[in-house]
Amino acid sequence: MLGRLYELREEVAIFLDSQQKADFHDNFQSEGFQITLANLVDIFEALNAVNLKLQGKSINIITHHDTIRAFMAKLDLWKCRVQQGNAASFRNLDSALADSNLVPDLKAEFIRYFPDIDDKREAWKFIRNPFQCEVADAADEVQEEFLELKFNSTAKEDFKDMDLETFWGKYLPVYLLISHQALRILTMFGSTYLCETAFSTIVAIKTKYRNRLNVEGDLRCALSSIRPCIQDLVA
Known part of the structure; x- marks a missing residue:
């Protein structure tokens, strides 16, 4: 909706003028409002793209975690560029962008929604790929099973051909403790x-x-x- 409004901004201004809405017309045509509107269009376009990546039946909370971390890293990049007067990250915004407060505020909002976003990376390391982890990456109670799994050449080949849920489900009867921990994470509802x-x-x-x-x-x-x-x- 914001994108359509921005594309039709000249027509909207003509309409407001024809309806003798002088206050609306002047505010809508002001430079500050036009820059803010362009910024909102780009930000919501990015948020919509993230939202689509969080949907679907074949993804899990680890995939969601990666998507959120990547987006927050982009926010840092955008903030740095904007502070240097570079609006290359924003399709509808030019180098005259003056109000850059939205980007850091948006990151603060993401941190409020995902306060432990950086704490999960190491905790889930063995789930992502147990064959590229060290025994210290696993909890004490599953370390012995972890070593048995890590040196299981058949399991290593299966891991290359299976998605995470299928792999850990297959080896649940063999490595009960570590597979149970992995499946508890993978079966979480990552989104609504x-x-x-x-x-x-x-x-x-x-x-x-x-x-x-x-x-x-x-x-x-x-x-x-x-x-x-x-x-x-x-x-």
């Missing part, structure tokens, strides 16, 4: 995407014409990633 998907599905299934429908079974089928064997069920 799955909840929002479920609510949207309920709205689609339970309409006013089916307001007495018990949606539990239908909802499970609609949300499951397992494809049913229709021919076998029919047979």
